[in-house]
Amino acid sequence: MxxxxxxxxxxxxxxxxxxxAIVVFGRAFMNEKCVECGICVEYCPACAISEDK
Numbered sequence: 001m002x003x004x005x006x007x008x009x010x011x012x013x014x015x016x017x018x019x020x021a022i023v024v025f026g027r028a029f030m031n032e033k034c035v036e037c038g039i040c041v042e043y044c045p046a047c048a049i050s051e052d053k
Contacts, residue, residue: 001030001034001036001038001040001041001049001050001051001052002049002050002051002052003027003028003029003030003048003049004048004049004050005027005048006046006047006048007027007028007044007046007048007049008027008045008046008048009024009025009026009027009028010045010046011024011028012043012044012045013028013040013043013044013049014028014040015043016039016040016042016043017039017040018037018039019033019034019035019037020033021033021034021035022034022040027048028040028048028049036051036052038051
């Protein structure tokens with residue numbers, strides 16, 4: 001998953017991540033637990049997360 005600069009660091013993605021794979025330090029960052037399920041994309045109000053292709 002890829003987080004772009006429009007991330008506002010609200011933490012919605014981290015709150016809904018079932019794998020505890022997102023940390024927020026000013027903006028969201030995926031850690032090694034990320035399985036790229038895409039749930040965070042659905043919950044990001046800023047549309048700042050996308051599949052890393």
